[in-house]
Amino acid sequence: MKRALIQSSLRDNSIVEAFDFLRISPISAADCYKEAMDPVRNPYSPGAGTAPPALVGRDEHLERMSVAVQRLTAGRAERSVILTGLRGVGKTVLLNEFGRIAETQRWIHEHIEATEDIDLARSLAVAARTALLRLSMSGRFKERARRGLGVVRSFLKVRYTAPGGDLSIDVEPFHGVADSGDLDRDLAGLFRELGECAKAQSVGVMFTIDEMQYLPKIEFAAMIVGLHRIAQLNLPFLITGAGLPSLPGLAGEAKSYAERLFSYSVVGSLAPALAREALERPARDEGVSWAPAALAEVVRLTEGYPYFLQEFGKQAWAAASGERITAADVRRSTPVAFAELDNGFFRARADRTTDAERDYLRAMAAIGGAGPYRSGTVAELLGKTTPQLGSLRDGLIKRGLLFAPRHGEIDFTVPLFGDYIRRAMT
Ligand SMILES: Nc1ncnc2c1ncn2[C@@H]1O[C@H](COP(=O)(O)OP(=O)(O)O)[C@@H](O)[C@H]1O
Numbered sequence: 001m002k003r004a005l006i007q008s009s010l011r012d013n014s015i016v017e018a019f020d021f022l023r024i025s026p027i028s029a030a031d032c033y034k035e036a037m038d039p040v041r042n043p044y045s046p047g048a049g050t051a052p053p054a055l056v057g058r059d060e061h062l063e064r065m066s067v068a069v070q071r072l073t074a075g076r077a078e079r080s081v082i083l084t085g086l087r088g089v090g091k092t093v094l095l096n097e098f099g100r101i102a103e104t105q106r107w108i109h110e111h112i113e114a115t116e117d118i119d120l121a122r123s124l125a126v127a128a129r130t131a132l133l134r135l136s137m138s139g140r141f142k143e144r145a146r147r148g149l150g151v152v153r154s155f156l157k158v159r160y161t162a163p164g165g166d167l168s169i170d171v172e173p174f175h176g177v178a179d180s181g182d183l184d185r186d187l188a189g190l191f192r193e194l195g196e197c198a199k200a201q202s203v204g205v206m207f208t209i210d211e212m213q214y215l216p217k218i219e220f221a222a223m224i225v226g227l228h229r230i231a232q233l234n235l236p237f238l239i240t241g242a243g244l245p246s247l248p249g250l251a252g253e254a255k256s257y258a259e260r261l262f263s264y265s266v267v268g269s270l271a272p273a274l275a276r277e278a279l280e281r282p283a284r285d286e287g288v289s290w291a292p293a294a295l296a297e298v299v300r301l302t303e304g305y306p307y308f309l310q311e312f313g314k315q316a317w318a319a320a321s322g323e324r325i326t327a328a329d330v331r332r333s334t335p336v337a338f339a340e341l342d343n344g345f346f347r348a349r350a351d352r353t354t355d356a357e358r359d360y361l362r363a364m365a366a367i368g369g370a371g372p373y374r375s376g377t378v379a380e381l382l383g384k385t386t387p388q389l390g391s392l393r394d395g396l397i398k399r400g401l402l403f404a405p406r407h408g409e410i411d412f413t414v415p416l417f418g419d420y421i422r423r424a425m426t
């Protein structure tokens with residue numbers, strides 16, 4: 001039985017016979033024959049925003065965005081999408097796909113990545129400038145796009161002292177559209193200008209904004225109000241974004257507008273069958289198979305989180321031989337996968353924390369189990385009151401390590417972060 005199995009897994013029976021002749025056990029014969037798998041062909045791609053070898057489980061999102069872009073091109077109304085979810089679930093990858101969908105419909109796509117110190121008005125002006133320059137390439141509509149550039153110039157002029165706000169814009173300012181000094185009004189003017197320029201050319205403009213939770217409340221609200229002001233015009237201009245689960249609450253005063261303008265869509269881990277597909281399909285494309293037990297083990301350890309699937313897939317491939325990934329390969333590579341995650345994905349989040357912040361994170365992890373956790377319980381463990389820890393907790397939320405799913409509750413924005421803290425920080 002064993003021999004038959006080994007023979008069928010070997011390409012050349014004569015090798016088994018030769019080993020038999022030399023009285024070497026066929027098991028070691030099989031092991032000797034198997035070669036380590038080619039690292040160059042390893043398809044798995046852990047990394048922030050790195051396109052996965054198989055984008056699984058997101059068809060509905062992609063389809064909806066494709067319909068939205070087509071509807072707006074046809075002058076119909078459509079709400080924009082904001083993706084929310086934990087770190088490493090694939091928001092950036094999906095946002096990039098949205099941009100690609102827009103581009104395949106000949107739209108112009110500009111990307112903005114928010115940071116803790118972003119100046120949103122300026123970033124939007126930079127994106128608008130680039131979009132208009134690309135629109136102005138087309139000869140027939142050059143004049144219309146040049147007017148748009150003049151609008152951007154005035155928009156900047158009223159806000160920044162440097163001429164053109166330090167952006168080189170080689171046209172005369174165009175007054176009266178986006179230079180009142182009132183940000184929501186001016187953003188509405190800017191967006192309208194972009195939409196109209198694009199519409200004149202039968203195309204559209206999409207801005208994608210990643211890490212939206214970093215947008216300053218006031219500017220974020222102004223952007224939402226600005227979008228709201230032009231919503232009835234059904235112009236082919238769309239802002240789509242992604243951010244941590246704290247995002248919907250951050251829209252603040254503009255919240256009721258935001259709920260009508262955007263549809264919030266939660267991106268999460270992959271259900272077991274999809275997680276298996278995310279591992280199996282890229283291997284199959286390279287002529288490599290996964291043993292069912294190996295797949296089950298990776299899905300169990302990663303809980304279907306896309307970043308972890310890529311990391312475990314990568315390490316399992318590296319440990320495997322003979323074009324098949326077995327449960328033993330997964331077992332051997334698991335410590336390597338965790339070490340890679342701990343030193344990269346997890347540590348990148350924990351690195352800039354103070355001692356007091358780390359104590360807070362440890363207390364959360366000490367509660368154990370899956371979140372969210374009661375902030376009162378965390379405070380008790382630290383021998384403090386909840387208000388005493390308020391600014392510490394807010395700091396961790398602001399920096400994107402934690403979020404408050406409900407009042408009085410707190411959770412990690414990074415999946416399985418509690419396990420990491422228990423492994424590495426205690
Ligand atoms: N649908 C998916 N299927 C498989 N892997 C994915 C999927 N989406 C993302 N990934 C992988 O997950 C990792 C994290 O993706 P990313 O978009 O950076 O997440 P986020 O922006 O939510 O933090 C990347 O390595 C990417 O290749």
Ligand SMILES: [Mg+2]
Binds near residue numbers: 210
């Ligand atoms: Mg991201």
